[in-house]
Amino acid sequence: MDDQGVAEVDDIGNELNLSNVSALVEEVNQEREDLHEESETAEAEAHQDEEPAAKLTQLPIGRVKKIAKSDSDINLINQEAIFLITKATELFIDSLSKESYKYTHQAKKKTIQKKDVQSAIDNVDALMFLDGVN
Numbered sequence: 001m002d003d004q005g006v007a008e009v010d011d012i013g014n015e016l017n018l019s020n021v022s023a024l025v026e027e028v029n030q031e032r033e034d035l036h037e038e039s040e041t042a043e044a045e046a047h048q049d050e051e052p053a054a055k056l057t058q059l060p061i062g063r064v065k066k067i068a069k070s071d072s073d074i075n076l077i078n079q080e081a082i083f084l085i086t087k088a089t090e091l092f093i094d095s096l097s098k099e100s101y102k103y104t105h106q107a108k109k110k111t112i113q114k115k116d117v118q119s120a121i122d123n124v125d126a127l128m129f130l131d132g133v134n
Contacts, residue, residue: 057086064089099124 099120
């Protein structure tokens with residue numbers, strides 16, 4: 001091969017290496033962009049998860065804690081215990097109101113009255129422990 005042929009081969013080799021390098025650079029940049037987008041998505045999801053975590057209950061936890069501490073038998077109470085008491089209270093109120101609304105709806109009324117709550121207590125076995133509560 002003469003000098004011109006070697007030079008042409010070197011030029012072709014340099015062009016191939018440059019095209020390979022530029023393709024690799026583009027690929028790396030694309031991967032970097034994809035990772036950046038994934039991390040932004042993960043951060044956004046983490047922030048979405050934090051917002052509901054701050055508002056997992058409808059009742060004010062501080063007020064429930066104050067009521068629990070008003071009991072002379074309770075000196076210290078764990079934050080998780082307060083959360084569970086709050087959540088259980090919400091579920092109980094939800095259940096009682098749904099059962100009471102059944103009797104309100106049967107009477108073709110829109111507002112739950114004391115007699116509807118009393119009917120629910122009298123007729124639902126799970127609420128029988130409230131019998132006699134006025």
